Amino acid sequence: MSTQGQKVAVITGASQGIGAGLVTAYRRMGYSVVATSRGIAGSPDPDVLTVQGDISDRATAERVAAAAVERFGRIDTLVNNAGIFLSKPFTEFTEDDYDAVMGVNVGGFFRITQLAVEQMLQQGGGHVVQITTSLVEHPNSAVPSVLASLSKGGLQAATTALAIEYASRGIRSNAVALGTVKTPMHPEQHHAALARLHPVGRMGEISDVTDAVVYLENAPFVTGVILPVDGGQTAGH
Template identity: 40%
Template sequence: MKTVIITGASTGIGKTIAQLFLEKGYNLVINSANAANLANTYNELNNPDKVAIVPGDISLIETGKKLIETAVLRFGSVDVLINNAGIFEPKSFLDVEEKDLDLFLSINLKGTFFTSQSAVKQMLQQGEGNIINIGTVLVDHAINGFPATAPISSKGGIHAFTRQLAAEFGKNNIRVNAIAPGIIRSPLQAKTGVNNADSLAGLHLLNRIGETQDVAELALYLAESNFVTGEIINLDGGHVAGHSI
């Protein structure tokens, strides 16, 4: 029986990942900064024997530590960590203030970094483990009409962090990969001012946007793979591969 920790699991991609992993028999430790949303998701999952919740801001190192401690105390191990928690918001480069950049770096990069650090300490004791980070295709394929230098800078750090961590701990059988989604139908779109996510379908060669289930299925594959590490996998309907004209 394996245990997965999922940050940012109360809505959208994280919630769908939680639902799929629970269906596949995993024990879950789920997190969100929004305690009310997290409690709602916990109730929807309706499996208290296999699900534990840890509300808290992932930019705080103590939140990551508590996630690992909860997983070990409740279920005995930390087999998979999915660093899904993150924020994303467009803002013109010339309007970005120090507090804006600090916020993205703290939640997106710092949260991923130090939660992974706590997880790796436990995984070393176990002799193996698996970490899955969430980046974005916009690191490799920027969009003129979507100014987002601050969040993309933090996501670029996650991409670099993924490969370096995989290199440092591959010999310990700790696999580290990242998923770089394209446009995915989720509550995040409305938060970034996109009221009709399907209007962005043309960014993808498949001429449609992705679903949260697509991300969840790739996360499950990576969680169960024994020979994939150091990869940034674009899940983007062809966004990075080419252009439609």
């Protein structure tokens, strides 16, 4: 069990990149963390519990939520970070592309969020955060992204709907809508081109994302917000 009063964060897609950065950020805030992804390794930190599994599979969501409550006794925050981003012309998306993207981005959000919210209701409050893309609100002809917008746009709509449904019961729901962030997903030879997509002239760093999530975590009067962390892309070009 976590020490009395210690908060607990569940983070999906937690093995590398933004997810790994979020694990570190929540530990720095004194949270215990349940970290899940398909290939996640064990952690030497007794306050980090890792659970392997594909979040698009409902059974994984159920194992993660049960592990959080069994090990630490509660769930205070859920960060729905797991996501697949595929950019290709709309007519070239395959059925497999559709199943993979919707399975992780939408299916992966749905069951784990239901379970987390049920637990938060028992505790009297909590916080759910979605990681989305600013392409939902600000499409770019250079980055065709209908599947990303279909899935992450659904998450943004769900973010505000959750915020209002549970506002009177102490559960907040927010999202950060990202530009392109330097992660293992983007090979270095593409960095210069990706930097030029952002009015500020650079890609995002993982710290830019974690700083935004930490802000939302510590902002009890903020709910139902889609916070662009995108180097100015939402504002214009």
